[in-house]
Amino acid sequence: MKKYSIITALLLFIAMSFTTESMAQKFSNLDVSPMDAASYPSDYKISLKEVKVVYSRPQLKGRSLSELAPNGKVWRTGANEASEITFYKDMFLGETPIKAGTYTLxxxxxxxxxxxxxxxxxxxxxxxxxxxxxxxARIKVPVTVKKDSLEAFSIAFEGSKGGVDMHLGWDNVRVIVPFKDRFAK
Structure with a gap:
């Protein structure tokens, strides 16, 4: 009887070991285009944000910008999922009003x-x-070309007179997108 108890206990232990292992969480490796966020104001001591964008940051890795974000074709403004922009208050893009909420950029x-x-x-x-x-909303904004190159696609915000400017940069290309406060004069 004692022999059967030891064998039963051993079999139970082995079965539980496999069960625990098969139920263990599998974590994926770091994404090659990691997700990031930019907001205005960017100071985390200020809890009242005006705008925030969540996007993935592709890298050039020896490729050309025109290969990764071709001219004349709709681009998701990053990698993986399309970038999402959240306005915490009503704003304008050019002359077009945008209600507070989350949108795709x-x-x-x-x-x-x-x-x-x-x-x-x-x-x-x-x-x-x-x-x-x-x-x-849609707006065309001019491109500027800089001498310095950014390996990873980047977004940053900066306050401007009457609103917020969103800066997009990758390789040596820079773009400024002006958002205006609906109450700005």
């Missing part, structure tokens, strides 16, 4: 200007399902 790169698109679709992978009918 698309761009159409160009040699001299980029088209910035705010679209009401959210939770979208890439730009494969982009639907122009759901655009909320």
């Amino acid at each position: 698309y761009t159409i790169p160009g040699e001299k200007a980029w088209t910035i698109i705010i679209n009401k679709d959210i939770n979208v992978w890439g730009s494969y399902f982009y639907n122009e009918k759901n655009d909320v």
